[in-house]
Amino acid sequence: MINARSYFSLLCLIKLLSSFADGATCGNGNVGDGICPDYNLCCSQWGWCGNTADHCIGSSCGGGVVGNGRCADPLHCCSEWGYCGSGSAYCGNSPPVTPPAPTPTVTAPTPTVSPPTPTVSGPTTVHTDDTRMIAYLGNWQSCPTMDEIAHYTHIVIAFAVSYDWAASQNICSATCEIKDPMTCNNQPRPDLIAQWQAAGKKVVLSFGGAGMGGSWDGDVNDCWEYCYGRETQVVDRLVQLNNDLGLDGIDLDFEYHVTPKAVNFLNQVTAGLNAQLPADAEITHAPMDSDIVPGKPYYDDVLSVSGQYLDFLMPQYYNGITRPAIDGINNSGVGATAALSHYTTIVNNIFAGDATRMVFGFCIAGCSGTGSNANADQASTVMADLAATYACNGGAFSWVAEDDQNATWSSVVGPTIQFLASTGCVSTPTTPLPTSSPMKSPTPLPTTASPTVSPVTSTPTNSPSKSPTIAPVTQAPTPKQTDSPTMACGSLDKATCTARVDCQGSGNGRKFVCYPISPSTPAPSKAPTVTQPTTLAPVGSCAAAGTSCGGMPSDFCCNGCKKGKNTCL
Incomplete structure (x- = not known):
């Protein structure tokens, strides 16, 4: 498995091998490859090297693309492999080092013991369904081209609102009447929605935004106040819009004061959407990072109650308490809190x-007032560092599509996320071995390739810590369920353990159960075959929200099985 750091090293190596003989070719009126022989100088758009503003204005280096050889940060240099940074690797003038010759592979000797019956490995699964790249599209802004949305998985139309815009203060509907939303360029564009969906994008409608009211000093908008107590009306209207426009879900973007009325509104609307939207529709929230910390009502009273209904959560990691683009994801400094700690x-707990x-969540260019902008290189670094802790994560979103002109941001960040997921977020289902005589596995030679004969006993690769025990295979095996009574759910992957009874770290009192990684497979007469895993009833208590419940008894789920989605509420 290639980790996040190795990813960038690999890209650098590819660039090095492809350009080893070329060198820097900018100068004397020829832009060439955009790199000056003196790496401390900038290549101007006219092909001359220097360090004045005329030479160094503008930048397009980054993400493995040399571009014009200039970095967004004037203190950084563009390496010949298309990455920005400081130090000799970026600003040096030495020729590249020839990569070491690969170590020859030595085949292990054939073991003298009788070979055991080989293990049949299941197919490797790359978890890309949850590797999202989401763009918020301001519906008062220009419509993106198909090329500009090529790297996105979702388009979120922002926003559906219950006001008429006014410069001094928006004019709220006294009865919270949600207007027909525009798509982009202040126009309804059902044709574009259809095109995006035909291209494989999900299109979600966001209700709310800053114009409905903000909790920051100086904001005078308060249109949310007129919606409290009208939760059923709001749900019905949002479901109608989703269905009439043929959309793929609803997002709630609430940035207002989180009062008890707001808590009730958010919980009632989220539960109502879960009950009434089509089974395949997505439900999301996009709160400010500062609102969703323990001790705050959005965290304690909304997410702890309604988190079970969300397909995913989109925290705005900008303009709040975190500054990951500046501090790095693991650190605080400019930001009061490290983004990774907040995320974890x-x-x-939710x-x-x-x-x-x-x-x-990232802000591309509209958050300079708070130092929260993240360019493509910075966002890619944050996502690579996130993948080092969570190889399987939910991806990223950007505010806003208007600032991703010509896909200069998404064409860097999107492939980074997909690459990290394809190399780090994989699993190979483990199939129990057929019965055979016990024998010692051949020991591979040091620093050589492993023998091709599989060992008799294999450890499941899914779990990063202690794995559930799988029942030994006998002549007529039967699947066995396995509890993990002393293991925190957070240390188990989704497929291994939805959760367990009295789960440590759940923070919400729900009861969960663990499942085996896969059922045992009967011993074959000839070549072993793989049996598809069967969903098993939970051990002990009822199943938690999100557990698959299709075909299960009515009391399988703690709070019932959602019709259509076949998942526990």
Whole structure:
């Protein structure tokens, strides 16, 4: 498995091998490859090297693309492999080092013992369904081209609102009448929605936004106040819009004061959407990071109650308490809190360790006033660092599509996320071995390739810590369920353990159960075959929200099985 750091090293190596003989070719009126022989100088758009503003204005280096050889940060240099940074690797003038010759592979000797019956490995699964790249599209802004949305998985139309815009203060509907939303360029564009969906994009409608009211000093808008007590009306209207426009779900973007009335509104609307939207529709929230910390009502009273209904959560990691683009994801400094710590708290306590339900939010260019902008290189670095902790995560979203002109941001961040998921977020289902005589597995030679003969006993690769015990295979095996009574859910992957009874770290009192990684497979007469895993009833208590419940008894789920989605409420 290639980790996040190795990813960038690999890209650098590819660039090195492809350009080893070329060198820097900018100068004397020829832009060439955009790199000056003196790496401390900039290549101007006219092909001259220097360090004046005329030479260094503008930048397009980054993400493995040399571009014009200039970095967004004037203190950084563009390496010949298309990455920005400081130090000799970026700003040096030495020729590249020839990569070492690969170590020859030595085949292990054939063992003298009788070969055991080989293990049949299941297919490797790449978890890309949850690797999202989401763009918020301001419906008063220009419509993106198909090329500009090519790297996105979702388009979120922002926003559906219950006001008429006014410069001094928006004119709220006294009865919270949600207007027909525009798509983009202040126009309804059902044709574009159809085109995006035909291209494989999900299109979601966001209700809310800053114009409905904000909690920051100086904001005078308060249109949310007129919606409290009208939860059923709001749900019915949002479901109608989703169905009439043929959309793929509803997002709630609430940035207003989180009062008891607001808590009730958010919980009632979220539960109502869960009950009435089509089974395949997605339900999301996009709160400010500062609102979703323990001790705050959005965290304690909304997410702890309604988190079970969310397909994923999209925290705005900008303009609040975190500054990951500046501090790095693991640190605080400019920001009051490290983004990774904030992210982990929600993953563990709201989503029982499932990071695929957390989408990391970035602001591309509209948040300079708070120092929250993240260019493509910065966002890619944040996502690579996130993948080092959560190889399987929910991806990223950007505010806003208007600032991703010509896909300069998404064409870097999107492939980064997909690459990280394809190399780090994989699993190979484990099939129990057929019965055979016990024997010692051949020991591979040091620093050589492993023998091709599989060992008799294999450890499941899904869990990063102690794995559930799988029943030994006998002549007529039967599947066995396995509890993990002493293991915190956060240390188990989604497939291994939805959750367990009295789950440590759940923080919400729900009861969960563990499942085996796969059932035992009967011993074959000839070549072993793979039996598809069967969903088993939970051990002990009822099943938690999100557990598959299709065909299960009525008391399988703690709060009932959602019709259509076949998942526990």
